[in-house]
Amino acid sequence: MGGHILQLRVATPEDLQWIYGLRHRVYAQELGQHAPDPGGQLRDGLDGENVYLVAARGAARIGFVSVTPPWLGRYALDKYLTRDELPLLGRSDVFEVRILTVEPRWRTTAAALLLMYAALRWIAARGGRQVVAMGRTDLLDMYVSAGLSPVGHTVRSGALTFEVLTASVSDLTNCAMDRYRTTLKRLGSVVDWQLDMPFATRPDGCEHGGASFTAIGADFRTLHRRQQIVAADVLDAWFPPAPGVRAALAEDPAWAARTSPPTGAEGLLAEIATARGLPTESLAVGAGSSDLIFRAFGQWLTPESRVLLMDPGYGEYAHVTERVIGCRVDRFPLRREDSWRIDPDRLSAVVRAGHYDLVVVVNPNNPTGRHAPAAELRSLIAASPARTRWWIDEAYLGYVDLTESLAGLAATDPRVVVCSSLSKMYALSGMRAAYLVAEPLTAAQLRRWTPPWPLSLPAQLAAVAALRAPEYYSDCWLRTRSLRSRLARDLAGLDEALVVEESVANFLTVTLPSGGPSAAQLVNECHRHDVYLRDLSPLSPQYEGRTVRIAVKGADENARIVTACKAALNVLGGRRELTRAAGGRAPRI
Template sequence: MGPVTAPLRLALAGPAEREQIYRLRHAIYAVELGQHRPTPEGRLTDALDPTNDYLVALNGSTVVGFVSITPPSAGRWSLEKYLDRDRLPIRPGESVFEIRLLTVPGGARGGRMAAVLMAAALHRVRVAGGDRVIGMGRREVLGMYRRAGLRPVGLPVTSGAVHYEVMTASVAELVAAAAGHPGVTAALTAAVWDVAGVPAPTADWCSPEPSTATEPVGTDDGCFHGGAFFAAIGEDFADLDRRHGVVNADVLDAWFPPAPGVLDAVSAHLPWLLHTSPPTGASGLVAAVARAWSVPPAAVLPGAGSSALIYLAFGRWLTAASRVLLPDPSYGEYAHVLERVIGCQVDRYPLHRNDCYDLDAADFVRRAARYDLAVLVNPNSPTGRLVDTAELRTALAELPASTRIWIDETYLRYAQAADATPGLPVAHHLGSVAPFAAASSSVFVVTSLSKAYALSGARVAHLVGPPEAIAELRRWSPPWAVGLPTQVAAVRALEDPDYYQRRWQRTAVLRHRLADGLTALGLDVVPGVANFLLAHLPSSGPTAADLVSRAAAHRVFLRDVTSMGTVLGERAVRVAVKDEDGLARILSVVQTVFTDRETPARRR
């Protein structure tokens, strides 16, 4: 099949085009890729063909590309041949379309054809009122699907000799991703559109739907937080014993349990804790935080995790007209809330690999003076790098009151322990800028107790800032924002700093062990001070997406951090520190992936 010479035409397949499709499917998926056994008649069809729509790209009368769309009315998906529907990441009531069999044969490969077909399918799904797209993509071309806005969910599928990853995205996410590829839009709108009942896409086809004044700019959850490991356990919680053998290094949960006093208090009083309403404003927790961080209680606002406080504060402070400065890379929740929920103008402060992703505190704060808000995660995620807090306080002293600085110290406890003297008591506020924030006019420090205090499942965090500003946010915080079991667990955790100090020091030892192991396997490890490491994969090996998907098949879950910034590239992974057995599993699986590389099938 030669290159496209006539104007490209996009249409729904009729009988003649379907016959070409069935023969192309056989040539590619049976003969070329080995997914199916060859048939004597040289055709491949399946039970979904009567209900599928095929969107085809035509060069004259010749099919030069196609993609299959399964509407919700079909009642089933091709994916259900491999996985039960209840394992798939969809919400009740969503209108979900399956997109599959994205295929570009022979001589038409190498250009934008696949991307144009994906965009055309998205346009058709959007016009039909679809909420979500689901499908599976070959591991070798996951980068293409990611650029289109799809994301793997940690469910690998093997069909014949071909390995796939289940992927999904909301229609809103895909439209937002399409807006970043003007070349694809130009090619799509230049094609002859011949799809009955669907208006032709225009140059602004991927603009967001108009919103009313009461709707947020982004209405979808949008931000991927890791946690793909839960698919291996089951989000219906039917069999929690399935957690055994799963290494959840894609999230930054502590590898150790909460302090004994936490477990004793919660287990001894659990029935009462579950059926009793908590103190409305979590006053006991506020007092415990104030003591531990040496700040006045009036400067403390508790919340159900740092995300709850981010949404609360940013939603009150910012509008679409606000300007925000954000390091790149950084924790993805911030870019999501600022850009996609509120719609702020966000400028990136790039951090560079050659500089070990270090941030110049004085320069950052100086530039922040021109913005309404600046955000700093310290230590940063995903890099694990720490800004010296003494330098940071010095820089903050020059900050104008018109600029708010939001500092996220979720991982600071680990950094403090890295250089702490064994046997000496730890002060929770050591190295924190929280006391400075409490006395300032525009500095705020958020700290999650999830990661360093082994309370991820409890969802608890606090914000420290100027008492007047905290009082204003408290008026907008709902009553009973933190549950009773969580309040008790957090208070007990803060009463046992010595236990956690030992765990944090042990984390440093395990982190060094993980770094040595990854380095020995050929990864370029960024020295970090938290409970995780950022590592760059060799240029000659698998991409981060490939490593993550193959590791998931071994029930070891790692984090591809491509989406956490614009400077990391497609070969950066973040790996959480785990206990000795967990680290051994991680290193063994990474070595297996590196030494047992499959011969990539030819790109279609």
């Protein structure tokens, strides 16, 4: 495209007038799909609710594409097919891409590819998992080469015939990276990318937190930056490890660094068994819960396995089951109107009907911050099919009550496994220590697939010392509640349109009003103040691109979070007013 700087943006009010005009020129005058309009503009019922993405070069607009998100509750395809004819439209994670249109002189360039890729990135950044589209039959080869597949329905609109197409977001992303990597790399170097997500995906395709460490410096040359950064995008503890932990690490660090640890972490296993009242043979340890997740799921699951995940839920589980192993994964939607709580009757019915090999429950859940009582989960498990294994992730249970753990059940019931990280509750995120509780035969199988020295010596020393200081941590967990409540009040006081939801753990969520700035914009604006928050949009379309998660920190850092959010909202609000003054309602972004 000539090497000139291209711009990719969400449509402005001025862009909309051009879009309606181009649609009329192409679909009414050129293709005869619609009757000509005396005013020379073509609109439809979704205008003002869907999202238009525009490609431009300088003042010249090149083309656009429309995206309809699932939270609108309706699609353009509803005019042609019922939900019974196309059940796909009843899913909560399906985005419709439509009316990809390019000015005639730019049709031989990569403009269409760029717009399709922009739509894909926008959808992925809002947690979309499936795309549906209507592709003109005369352009079907272009859509198929992009990774879309016909579903078996053809629709007629005016003089044109369309094929209904679909694909998963992950498959479309893989296709883009495989077939168009060179072109996209070239485009990435000449595009002024004004959308609120990065141009390129992460290499592993998984959305993690931790942008704050990038700001500190992942090469460790500017570690002094850690004093300036508020790392509220990851859920590391705001408090230091117990004094005994610090003493154990400081006593002889040179020895701890050069000495091989106990081969099977025998001392740590014994300490966990004592602290939790569990038999040692029911335990396995790993370098953080992710280590245990990858190791266990890799042993138990295959591409033929069926897995049920809570939605929203911790993204690592979707990454491992869908992208690494390739399982058949379903989501159990948690609803905002239900305060994100698990409905046990609804979940029980889904599990009984679903023939699942594995059900994953993070309890308390991250990112919703809700806790399901142990008694409810016990009843759910008891009523579930014998073939279904339950994985209960209790990484944040200390913030609720350790007596709510299902570890005792897991030690005796082969259908239940409990995973517990020591990172978040015990301020040991840097140590990477976690354990798993399972019936002894299951635990023994996993230990056979555990390499020697699974945890470093400093990690084992720290974990043992932490488990020997229950009073210290109980006090820290209690103090977290008061810090969290104060932070929630202060954030809610910034703007009555904000929805602040406290969790039961060491974080809370803030949802921005519909029609205002996106979560990604708030996160990016806070970076200017060295404050890092987590945009939850990629985890689930239920967040509608408007919710951030904020880790609870100490009082001073919490105050910086509030100040940064206030400044960011003022800036973003000012931009919105300027947009309105320029000629129209601010577009949803």
